[in-house]
Amino acid sequence: MTALLLVGGRDPRDEVSGGHSSYVRAHALAARKAGFAPHLFCAGASAAEEETDFGVVHRVFTPVRPVRQQAAALHGPLLVRSVVGFARSHPSPHLIHGFGVWGDVAVVAARRLGRAGIEAIPLASSYMTYAEEARSQVAGVGLTYGRSMRWRYAVRHLVRRLMIAPFERRAYLGARVVLCNYESTRRLLVAKYGKRVRTRRTLYGPPSAFASAPGPAGLPPGLDGLAPAEAPLIVSVSRHQPRKGIDVLLRALGALRDRGVPFRACLAGDGELLDEHRTLVFRLGLASSVLVAGALPSVAGLLSKGELFVLPSRREQSGSLALLEALQAGLPAIASACDGIPEDVVHGESAWLVPPGDAGALADAIADLLADEGQRERLSRGGREVFAARFSAEAFSADLACAYAELGFLS
16 A cells, blocks of 8 residues: 555544644545545654554654644654654655645655655645634624633633744745645635645545544433433534634524524534533523533544534634534435535435524524424435535545545556
């Protein structure tokens, strides 16, 4: 099998609940299914080389904690050294595929190998630009979290943008091509870096697409205690960040309670606003019916118990792996019509779309679908069909193999 070098930044086994690491794991699984031998380079608290179900993980020691994109200037040289050392000891040519800001490692490593006469092709994947992500986080703070929180986010994200911008720019302009899964992402890249950035649209999917059997069926503690016990369960899986709109969902649930609509709700996911949202649950008087569960190793069991899935994002920049997992599970979904979400699903056919940030419209949609079993069944069927066609392991791996082949890299 042809060795494929992937650069994901942090060890994806340290972040099991979703986000960037799930995206990286899914690509490694797709590459393996396509016939490649993925070697994933990351940084962590100790050095190790271990075989996993998604390839060989090469973890280099870094004294800096945590391993985040804003510290790319410190982690990057260590990863470049590891990638170059591996490439020198294996037959060329090499394809070095970096994700997000870590595409900079792919570009720098490929240039260093080129100066040594070793052929290497740098490739990057993007699902946002960091400047736009930072703007959406600051805008999402709004009035819910107070002025001090807004200033905290504004200052922090300004600092992060300044630290990350040079590496993101070098990654996307230096890569032979930048893979993006959405037209919304491509537009962000062109708006930020101009037409010099070379993009290719690709399919993708969640790691669960590659599972031979459903994930662990464990449920979060406290779920059985929600009341009323016979009420339908609403499920949301999302990070607790301002742009994700968890506060919008909680206010929509408060409106449902005021209307007398029976429900239970479980919100899974981690994030820096987790405690604030737990406090908001109590402030809205929803503690008996809403569980903010935090991160779960697997959401398969929770999705299997749900009646509705809700993704209340204000912004996504691209799409949502959590939404794709809901489609795979056949759970009828309500999602915000923002960024790449309307590129994935069609309103009334494979999901129900609502305006982002509109708690009233979200409450109406939830109430209507809870009362309409036939529509829920239609959305369930439509979601499964979309997943099979565009986000399955077969579709993802075949398209990724085509993208690699266009660069002259075959398994």
